[in-house]
Amino acid sequence: MNQRMIGASQARLNITWDGQNGDLPDSVPFDASDAEIKAWASEALRGGGVPGVTAARRADLQDFVIDRFPATDEMPYNRLFVRPKTPFGIQCG
Amino acid sequence: MAEAPRKVVLVGVGALGSHVLLFGRNWPVRFTVIDFDRVEQKNVMAQFHSKMGVGRNKASAMQQALQGLYGLRIEAVPHRLVEDNVQTLLSGADLVLDCVDNAPTRDLIQQHVRAHDIPCLHGAIAADGSYARVMWDPQFTADDGSKGVATCEDGEHLPFIALVSGRMAMTAQTWLQTGRQRSCHLHPGGIVEI
Numbered sequence: 001m002n003q004r005m006i007g008a009s010q011a012r013l014n015i016t017w018d019g020q021n022g023d024l025p026d027s028v029p030f031d032a033s034d035a036e037i038k039a040w041a042s043e044a045l046r047g048g049g050v051p052g053v054t055a056a057r058r059a060d061l062q063d064f065v066i067d068r069f070p071a072t073d074e075m076p077y078n079r080l081f082v083r084p085k086t087p088f089g090i091q092c093g
Numbered sequence: 094m095a096e097a098p099r100k101v102v103l104v105g106v107g108a109l110g111s112h113v114l115l116f117g118r119n120w121p122v123r124f125t126v127i128d129f130d131r132v133e134q135k136n137v138m139a140q141f142h143s144k145m146g147v148g149r150n151k152a153s154a155m156q157q158a159l160q161g162l163y164g165l166r167i168e169a170v171p172h173r174l175v176e177d178n179v180q181t182l183l184s185g186a187d188l189v190l191d192c193v194d195n196a197p198t199r200d201l202i203q204q205h206v207r208a209h210d211i212p213c214l215h216g217a218i219a220a221d222g223s224y225a226r227v228m229w230d231p232q233f234t235a236d237d238g239s240k241g242v243a244t245c246e247d248g249e250h251l252p253f254i255a256l257v258s259g260r261m262a263m264t265a266q267t268w269l270q271t272g273r274q275r276s277c278h279l280h281p282g283g284i285v286e287i
Binding site for chain 2: 018052067069075084087
């Protein structure tokens with residue numbers, strides 16, 4: 001996705017799933033809700049629509065986290081990250 | 094007169110923190126290491142702790158190991174970081190490295206470094222070893238545990254832990270040398286700059 005095509009109210013959506021990572025080809029609204037973002041990301045994963053990530057028919061992002069980073073001088077467009085939680089070391093089994 | 098070495102406080106010397114310390118052992122800084130936990134047999138497969146340290150406090154075990162292996166002297170604090178001692182234990186820090194495994198302690202660290210304008214680099218790994226974050230405050234947000242996901246402690250993820258801790262050490266070293274702060278996400282297939 002060309003970063004110049006990402007409008008001020010839009011964002012690049014990056015998805016991490018099963019140790020793989022990729023950007024959604026299309027931009028999404030930066031102010032979308034977590035539930036909307038997870039739904040879009042899930043659909044993309046299930047359909048094999050995330051370049052760099054193997055299609056995952058059973059992708060479930062319920063327990064994932066959305067990070068939001070507004071545009072900066074160094075990164076001139078908004079970014080959204082869908083990622084797993086990071087509790088390594090916690091005995092939570 | 095030469096400047097005094099900067100003080101780096103590393104909180105948590107488990108899988109991530111023990112290796113960050115290993116990779117940062119040549120930095121021209123004064124290290125203080127904080128950890129209340131003790132080395133268990135299972136830890137030696139995924140952490141830079143040896144069988145000689147089993148049963149000892151992790152901070153003290155690291156102190157002895159680094160002294161014995163490299164002649165490096167560090168300050169070891171064998172206590173849990175809590176509200177009552179955070180002011181004392183993080184006092185005078187030029188850099189805090191957060192390598193703990195729980196959200197309440199991360200929150201405590203964040204409150205302190207924000208109140209005192211101390212640079213803080215956080216490291217965090219997913220329980221299944223599929224993803225990690227190396228992020229400067231205030232971009233970092235602490236996570237709670239993932240339901241039904243236990244941390245693998247048999248060393249299966251050791252290469253990924255080495256990748257993440259190496260990146261964390263390199264990020265901190267870059268800051269020490271240049272003042273630049275760059276955060277990133279990591280997964281076994283690569284790194285995404287934030």
